[in-house]
Amino acid sequence: MSKVRLHLDHPLAEGQPVPLGEDQAHYLFGVMRLSVGDRLSVFNGRDGEWEAEVTDAGKRAGRLRPLEQTRPQEMPPDLWLLFAPIKKARTDFIVEKAAEMGCRRILPVQTEFTNSERVKAERLRAHAVEAAEQCGGVFVPEVAEMTRLRDLLATWDAGRTLWFCDETLAGGVGPVPERHEGPGAVLVGPEGGFSEEERGRLRALPYARSVRLGPRILRADTAAVAALALWQATCGDWR
Amino acid sequence: MSKVRLHLDHPLAEGQPVPLGEDQAHYLFGVMRLSVGDRLSVFNGRDGEWEAEVTDAGKRAGRLRPLEQTRPQEMPPDLWLLFAPIKKARTDFIVEKAAEMGCRRILPVQTEFTNSERVKAERLRAHAVEAAEQCGGVFVPEVAEMTRLRDLLATWDAGRTLWFCDETLAGGVGPVPERHEGPGAVLVGPEGGFSEEERGRLRALPYARSVRLGPRILRADTAAVAALALWQATCGDWR
Incomplete structure (x- = not known):
């Protein structure tokens, strides 16, 4: 199965926790069935792509920890x-x-x-x-x-x-x-x-x-x- | 309103009547509300595009008469x-x-x-x-x-x-x-x-x-x- 990719608005930097809102928690833990320790790809359109680990998985909230940048930020032409x-x-x-x-x-x-x-x-x-x-x-x-x-x-x-x-x-x-x-x-x-x-x-x-x-x-x-x-x-x- | 365009399989030539099947009659006379004397565009993929006139409009059948070719047959590249x-x-x-x-x-x-x-x-x-x-x-x-x-x-x-x-x-x-x-x-x-x-x-x-x-x-x-x-x-x- 291919890895889950998620767009979010929060800044992404190594080890800096990323809080998840209700919709994101529902998608990751309810729909995609991820749980604590699972990994996914995240990006915010500014900081490139990161591999992140689930550190909290609740019904209405959660938390991720970015581990390392897997791709630099790339911009399309103007x-x-x-x-x-x-x-x-x-x-x-x-x-x-x-x-x-x-x-x-x-x-x-x-x-x-x-x-x-x-x-x-x-x-x-x-x-x-x-x-x-x-x-x-x-x-x-x-x-x-x-x-x-x-x-x-x-x-x-x-x-x-x-x-x-x-x-x-x-x-x-x-x-x-x-x-x-x-x-x-x-x-x-x-x-x-x-x-x-x-x-x-x-x-x-x-x-x-x-x-x-x-x-x-x-x-x-x-x-x-x-x-x-x-x-x-x-x-x-x-x- | 733009003119009705219909693809059909019958050969198209000036004045040669084109019989319509049940589906075509339903579409032209039931859905598009055409009646005898109305005009439409027809093509069959071989004889170009023709302006045609409705000469019979029944519930389950009908007939068109091609009047003149409005575009020659054109083939896309191979x-x-x-x-x-x-x-x-x-x-x-x-x-x-x-x-x-x-x-x-x-x-x-x-x-x-x-x-x-x-x-x-x-x-x-x-x-x-x-x-x-x-x-x-x-x-x-x-x-x-x-x-x-x-x-x-x-x-x-x-x-x-x-x-x-x-x-x-x-x-x-x-x-x-x-x-x-x-x-x-x-x-x-x-x-x-x-x-x-x-x-x-x-x-x-x-x-x-x-x-x-x-x-x-x-x-x-x-x-x-x-x-x-x-x-x-x-x-x-x-x-």
Whole structure:
């Protein structure tokens, strides 16, 4: 059986006790059946991965002792994913995938054709944490609150290149994304695509690049994974 | 409202009537509420996309008349996806994504660490059809019956390059996939990865190339989409 991995918020340092809350105690001792003396992997997104030992195992609380650091803290490239929330299952999926693919920040954005007016950022954060736990990551991307795309672009740092996945390029021949230095972001639209006005505004931004993801129309969640893969292979840490 | 798209098996040619079976009649006239004179898009994977008109609309049968071809038949590159079936929802997802990403064939393979012994190829085909319907595709990839990876490799055409996604390369520096000519295939392992023996055998194959998908471990479904995106951008029709 593979070792239990747990994300927690407490600082991790050799021998420094880590108190566990009710949910964590329930998960480790109730669900995963760990007991005093058992070992697990823990990470907090800042101090790398640690092997830890259970020193107290109660029903509603417990305690761990970090033994040694098993992996240093690693940060993904400075890559953001901007996406327009879609149906709940696919939104959850996009967040999970963005965490696996190595995004630093995940930003739900409201576009003209976005259906949902709000997303539960807490639920999305829980998905990002779970993806990191399951995939051996030591970093959990930040999930921002929903913002209007317009407002986000109004204060955009022009040093961050924006890959704008333009589904209207699907029919013809379009630009193949090229390597750039520095921070990046990938923007994926909602199911209905972007409005003409949005598309015009995006194309005119000096820091934005239209990206064509092949000749077929992709669902938003597919487009997100595909564009992140191309960015990582071209500009990120897959090179 | 966007136009209804329907995949059917019948040949499509101008004015040649297309009979509808019970399921199709139920979907078009019961669920989608179409009636005589309404128009929809149809495709069969061979004759392109056609605009068709409803000429008979019964409870258990019906008839369409193709009016004009709206898109020629297009074939994706000669790319196969080999994957080890995992949990049902993620297996369905992989098939959907492979159809969107432009695979010609989808081959579920049994590896040493594959959990499921069988998959319902019919259900997977239905997912491939649905993905093509929803994404405006005119081609539906073939879904093969489950085969042992060993048996598949025993009769492999050496002219088809096999991208083998090797998760043991995740920690270090590995090969970046390079462009090749001719047909290709992407192989994604099960959750537990490949066995040492399998990995050794795969690495020794003259037509296989180990591919590293970045420094983080990816779930199988994420790895499939990411590897297909890189293949399409490097060797396929996204260039």
